[in-house]
Amino acid sequence: MMRIAVTGSMGQVATSLIEQAGRAFEIVLLGRRVFLLEDRKAVLSGLRAAKPDVVINAAAYTAVDQAEAEESLAVAINGEGAGNVAEAAATIGAPLLHLSTDYVFDGALDRPYREDDPPGPDSAYGRSKLLGERLVAERCENSVILRTAWLFSPYGTNFVRAMLALNETRDEVPVVADQRGNPTSALDLAAGLLAVAARAREDASPTLRGVFHMTNAGKASWADLAEAIFSEAAKRGRRATRVRRITTADYPTAARRPANSRLDCGKLRRAYGLALPDWRPSLAACCARLLA
Numbered sequence: 001m002m003r004i005a006v007t008g009s010m011g012q013v014a015t016s017l018i019e020q021a022g023r024a025f026e027i028v029l030l031g032r033r034v035f036l037l038e039d040r041k042a043v044l045s046g047l048r049a050a051k052p053d054v055v056i057n058a059a060a061y062t063a064v065d066q067a068e069a070e071e072s073l074a075v076a077i078n079g080e081g082a083g084n085v086a087e088a089a090a091t092i093g094a095p096l097l098h099l100s101t102d103y104v105f106d107g108a109l110d111r112p113y114r115e116d117d118p119p120g121p122d123s124a125y126g127r128s129k130l131l132g133e134r135l136v137a138e139r140c141e142n143s144v145i146l147r148t149a150w151l152f153s154p155y156g157t158n159f160v161r162a163m164l165a166l167n168e169t170r171d172e173v174p175v176v177a178d179q180r181g182n183p184t185s186a187l188d189l190a191a192g193l194l195a196v197a198a199r200a201r202e203d204a205s206p207t208l209r210g211v212f213h214m215t216n217a218g219k220a221s222w223a224d225l226a227e228a229i230f231s232e233a234a235k236r237g238r239r240a241t242r243v244r245r246i247t248t249a250d251y252p253t254a255a256r257r258p259a260n261s262r263l264d265c266g267k268l269r270r271a272y273g274l275a276l277p278d279w280r281p282s283l284a285a286c287c288a289r290l291l292a
Helices: 012-021 040-050 071-092 124-139 159-167 186-202 222-235 266-272 279-290
Strands: 002-007 025-030 054-057 096-101 143-148 172-176 210-213 242-246
Touching: 002 012, 002 040, 002 186, 012 025, 012 186, 025 040, 040 071, 054 071, 054 186, 071 096, 071 124, 096 124, 096 186, 124 143, 124 210, 143 186, 159 222, 159 279, 172 222, 186 266, 186 279, 210 266, 222 242, 222 279
Parallel strands: 002 025, 002 054, 054 096, 096 143, 143 210, 172 242
Antiparallel strands: none
């Protein structure tokens, strides 16, 4: 049985990893009660005590808008904290899988982003995550950086759960229609992470290290996704709230969102033979659980 230490114990990814682990993996959760990512010594001692075969860093400061006012804290967790995890993983000799984000790009391209496209974050959150990527690469050669986007699941706080809650009380909701991305099931992502972890533990090939993109197949705008959620609710006898399509300019936020968050996952498929399924069936399964 492979022992995997996972930071970010309260998040969608950690919870999804537990559900997907089965009998082949033992998931050891290392949350903020165990150590703060900003505390280098605590991270090292915590990972040493966990004795993992592989480390997955799923912990992050994810308050995207709040990060504009708290960039130093975002940097401490997403940047230096990720670097601390990388240093600890290198010290104990365990492969590291580090989760990153579409926000490292500015969203200006009119095609899915590839791993070799230059990053250019427009938000404090994105800058902090990009720093984390760079520190992970510098401090742990035995690392796999996986960018993902638009996560949803039956767990935690996410867009699907928010829309289903609104569906209970609202006849119409305004949803941004000019931001595009790849809606991604945290459960599908977790299954993919476990596959990458197993391969990375057994194969130290340089082609299996570095930066990869991992999202569900298929694209959507936020408005498209909201309409799909409400359609799933209607299939199960619930009301279906109408979506009023608006622009980003109609819904100002503190942090600038990438207009194009689509990620090209071809490198992951070529290196690992791994591709996540289309987001639509995964969304249907998620809604079925939440509406049961």
